Amino acid sequence: MQGELFGDLPGPSAARGRVAPAPGAVLLPGWLDAEAQLRLVAACREWARPPAGLHAVRMPTGGMMSVRMVSLGWHWYPYGYRSAAEDGTPVKPFPPELGSLARRAVADAYGADAGEIAGAASYEPDIAIVNHYPHGAKMGLHQDRDERIDAPVVSLSLGDACVFRLGNTETRTRPWTDLELRSGDLLVFGGPARFAYHGVVRTVAGTADPGLGLVGRLNITVRQSGLVAGAADETGVA
Template sequence: MSALVARPTMEIAPGAIHVPGWLTLHEQRELVAACRTWATSPVPIRHTRLPRGGVMSVQTVCIGWHWQPYRYTRTADDVNGEQVAPFPDWMVRLGRRAVCEAYHDQQTADRYTPDTALINFYDGQARLGMHQDNDEHSPAPVVSLSIGDSCVFRVGNTQTRTRPYTDIELASGDLFVFGGPSRYVYHGVPKVHQDTADPACGLGSGRLNITMRVTGLTEPEDTW
């Protein structure tokens, strides 16, 4: 989706930075192609089942470490028992570029070494409720990349799922980084705007969201 009016970089809250249009169309297509490969094997994309029996409306596949509520493991014991695809070096470099773009701090960016990514696919009806990304043992920033249909992204506070919060639009190619005081903000996606993506991004429909994280884990027995 091409904006008629330029959208500036904005700090939504301290440490929560929105950089519109950060990924080029070529980069978006490359990420879509990689995600399609990861979605088929070794652990296929799926709707995650929650501990109380509910099923998430987004579909998820992981690389590096496998996430299931609410822990990380090397093998996807809740899916097929296979070890997830490794986290590639080129994704580490992309994550460092993103952190540098958001914070303009090369030293912080150079230290950033993500080792997992949760890749969520939203169809037009999918939603994600307010939640914190707090299953990691590291307070390093989360790097979020959006491809495909735009969405309403709700950025809350660190204390409660309710107000105050700010709604912004995330469009294809947008970068959002949350770290520092905003590392544990509640956030969610209450709405996806169907058919708003540029077909040149490589995604025919829906929204792809890639969130890179640092787990702080080293061996499988470190999970909890």
């Protein structure tokens, strides 16, 4: 891994280029400029408002996740999607402008190779999950397997930097690659990496640009669900 989190770069001005940590996974540092980041932070604040706003998630084991989240398009819960939020209100709609941004992200990440990645060339996202990581929050290694289609996942980082762990598709154990994700970075994973275990090992307090007015880290993940509105099945969709 490269980056100031590990102390091996000379400073913030050091160049950070495109990284492909695994087949199907692409990191584009600084993909969002300062203005785009500000717009997304403002949008996240609106999405976080009730009803169907930012909330803590209780896992089936009884424990609470250290991040808080809000869903758009479909409401995520462990482990499935439904049309209503925890408070029983309809989930907020998926914003078309976020879909346009995510389609551009997939195109920029894969370029001419998009046709070789399942779902990339015809990417039509309909879900976003916004996670807020307060200081000290993290997320254990997991797979994104609740969608009905293997189209790529788009991940946008805002605020504090984090150590993101991209693992393999079989187990939560090694091999894995640790990546530094900073505010404005884009990570797309699809194809062979679509079902890789991944998580956030730690966030680094105080690394966000103060101009964002953000405490902690925001992560926006955009996905294509493959779900049909009004259907009901074993995922809990209703």
